[in-house]
Amino acid sequence: MARIQILELPEGSNDDRPPFVLVVDQCTPQRVALGADASYGDYWQALADKIGARGVIVTPDTVDIPANDVPVDEAGHPIFLKVHVEGEFEQFREQVQQEVLAAQGKITRALRETDPVYERADIARDTDRLAKWKHELTDALGMDRTRDWDDIRNAAAGIRRDRDAQARAIERARDLHRAVEYKGTAICAECSAFAGSSTDNAPVAYDQCGTLLALNSDTANSQEQA
Structure with a gap:
């Protein structure tokens, strides 16, 4: 199977990026039908032109470019790649943990500022308080206490729409x-x-x-x- 490699060339003063040559080795020779009306296009040269290579080398032999060699461990894994990825992942995990701790700290401070007795609060007390607020709201709205929060929100929104409509009607009457x-x-x-x-x-x-x-x-x- 053909391999594609990059052979970097010395960089000149006018080069905006390092020049390179496209190297394709272990490549089966192409068969081209020759004739008066036959047209021939070099596939590899066209590819080299598209990616900005200075040229292309196509050969059935094996070409080893030292700069492209990657050291591997006993399992055949690239050594430098393995160390790099693990290092980046470990750093990323530490960063995520720090962000989580920072967010938890912000939430705790916000709760302490809004509720001075937050440190002594427990889940049962907060649940009872929430249930009490819900009962008070449903009673004020004339609703069944078994209604959920979406029903309460929709009822409150309906009251607000009615109030705004009445306010507009009153304003029109005052204008008349x-x-x-x-x-x-x-x-x-x-x-x-x-x-x-x-x-x-x-x-x-x-x-x-x-x-x-x-x-x-x-x-x-x-x-x-x-």
Whole structure:
């Protein structure tokens, strides 16, 4: 079976990388059909051109290049490669262990800062606390205590969407029932059907707008309940 080797050449002052020659030994001679219309392409030369080699040597003989020799142990394994890989792996394992210890230290410090009694906490206490919080949340949301955390999260998200929709509706109502000046008095533009200089309905004082009174009352009740 053909072997492919690299023979490095002396590097010149204008070389951006070491020049080399492609060496293919133990190669079976190629058979080429000659004829008037036959075209011949040197496969190995084309390969050398693609990889940037200065040339190519193709021979059926065995060519040993000393620079490419690799010492092996009794099992036939490359000696320098074995030592290098094991050294890199050992260093990598030590680095991983250090990173794990550092991460554990950060987590421990964060827990101690947020919970002063963390050092005295045990798994049972933390489990009871979590169960208590879950029961309080499900009770506040009007849900069955057997619901999981995903159900609680979805319910809370639904409440937030409803609250935002109500807030937008209230804001639109306040924009409609805005205060405008009419004959020196602040009136409700919507209730009075204000048309720029006149009203289609009987003028309604701004502080007597039934819609705004209802909204303000609901807001006050919500704040007291909160």
